Amino acid sequence: MTLSNADESFEDTFPRVSLVTPSYNAAAYLRAAIESVLGQDYPNIEYLVMDGGSTDGTVELLKHFDTKLRWVSEKDDGQSDAIARGFEQTNGTILGWLNADDVLKPGAVRAAVDAFRANRQAALVYGNADFIDAEGRTLGPCTVVESYSRFRLLHYGDYIIQPAAFFSRQAYNDVGGLDKSLHWAMDWDLWIRLSQRNEVVYIDKDLASYRWLGSNKTAEGGLDRLNEVESVARRYGCKGLPAYFRLEKARLLASQSRQDLQQEKYLLTLDKLVQSAATILGSWRAVTSLLSPHVWRNYRTAKALYRHVEEQRVGLR
Structure with a gap:
């Protein structure tokens, strides 16, 4: 698409942010996720919901938002596949994904874009988050979040809360995108690759809420999840x-x-x-x-x- 001068000026001032929500039978929480995106005060957001063929009323809910977002409902090969294919169908210069049971804080996208503007070499920007319960009540801050250190990210743990993270498409493409073979550690693996040759910026602002259900994929991963984490760590030189x-x-x-x-x-x-x-x-x-x-x-x-x-x-x- 050829942009007019006015369109180019708008894109320079408000770079497009493409957000993808992977979803599967999460209708109970999906409305809150969608409304948290649609309620952002940033004027250039492209939003795509990638549903895996839900049977719980998700499609009916998505139809309700037909004029405000794009959505696809078809079988996929898991969360990583849905997110990656979603990014392929968008064209924003800044990317992020929001799981169907999480929500963005008001002003989160604008704060992330401001951080990219202030740090032109940044590949990844992340902020703080809190925990909410099934009813959306705040349980407390995500205390794992730390200021950025690549050494600690690799050798201590993943302190970047995924819904509170945004990254540039250019850097995402340069490192090969998401590893679709990973079930639990695809976000941590991506952060590590993005940080290898690029700047990462932490902003001390609340950007998202992570819904803690006790049955989240991460919570129920057990030793299988930790085995996958170890395999990723060894890719980048950790001994375990x-x-x-x-x-x-x-x-x-x-x-x-x-x-x-x-x-x-x-x-x-x-x-x-x-x-x-x-x-x-x-x-x-x-x-x-x-x-x-x-x-x-x-x-x-x-x-x-x-x-x-x-x-x-x-x-x-």
Whole structure:
């Protein structure tokens, strides 16, 4: 498409931001995600919902927004595939994706664009986020977020909250886009590749809310998710799991050992406890992380999130 001079001026002033929402049977939360995008105060947003062929009323909901966004509903090969194909069908110079159960904060897109304007070499911009529950009530801040350090991103953990991150299309294309083979760690893998030769900028503003349901893909990933994280870490020179992921694995193994003990599986209990200790002791970064107030703050946040979900479940019985 050939732009007129007026169009070129508009694009220079307000670069197009393309947002993609992957969705599958998430009608209960999708309206909130859509409205958080449509309610942004930025004038040049292209929004595409990539639905995987939902059967829960999602299509009827999307039809309600027909004049305000584009949508596709067809079978896909998973979340990464839906997001990548969505980006291929858009043309914005700045990209981001918003999962169907998350929401953007008011002014988030404008804040991200302002950060790109102020940092012309930036490939990735990210900010703060908070946790919300199924009803949209705020549970507290995402305490894992840190100021940018590529070393810590690779060797300690993923502190970039995905819905609060935006990146340039040029950089995204240059690094080969999303790795569609990844189920859990595709965002972290992308952040690492974007940061290899490009500038990454942290802005101290709340950009998104991450909906914590206790049944999120990340929450239920267990050891399979951590195995995928380790495989990604080794791609970039790590000798195993980064420090914070090691602590997560150790807690998971310890929790499994308690379950084994309750079932009087004593050998399995001992084995899990040994694995848990070895997971931490195998990395000096993981060991020293236990002395960090930041780590214990994150631990208290995680406990509070799981406790909130359990209280909701008990209340529904």
